[in-house]
Amino acid sequence: MKLYVDADITPKLARALRARGYDVLSAYDVGNADASDVEQMAYAVAQGRALLTCNAGDFTAILEDY
Numbered sequence: 001m002k003l004y005v006d007a008d009i010t011p012k013l014a015r016a017l018r019a020r021g022y023d024v025l026s027a028y029d030v031g032n033a034d035a036s037d038v039e040q041m042a043y044a045v046a047q048g049r050a051l052l053t054c055n056a057g058d059f060t061a062i063l064e065d066y
Helices: 011-019 037-047 056-064
Strands: 002-005 023-026 050-052
Touching: 002 011, 002 037, 011 037, 037 050, 037 056
Parallel strands: 002 023, 002 050
Antiparallel strands: none
16 A cells, blocks of 8 residues: 655654555655645545545545545
8 A cells, every 4th residue: 555644744654664665655755745635635646645644634525525
């Protein structure tokens, strides 16, 4: 599984997971640290990645569009 960690989660998690062989990108890695929630979701979908966030409440409505 490919994973995208949004800006609500420290990029240290993405680095730690990559060090253990997981395919993980952080919003900070790709210049999306200031992107909106909609932009975060769009990026994850475009890249074929599952999105990991601590901001699940705001993503409920966004998920309905996908």
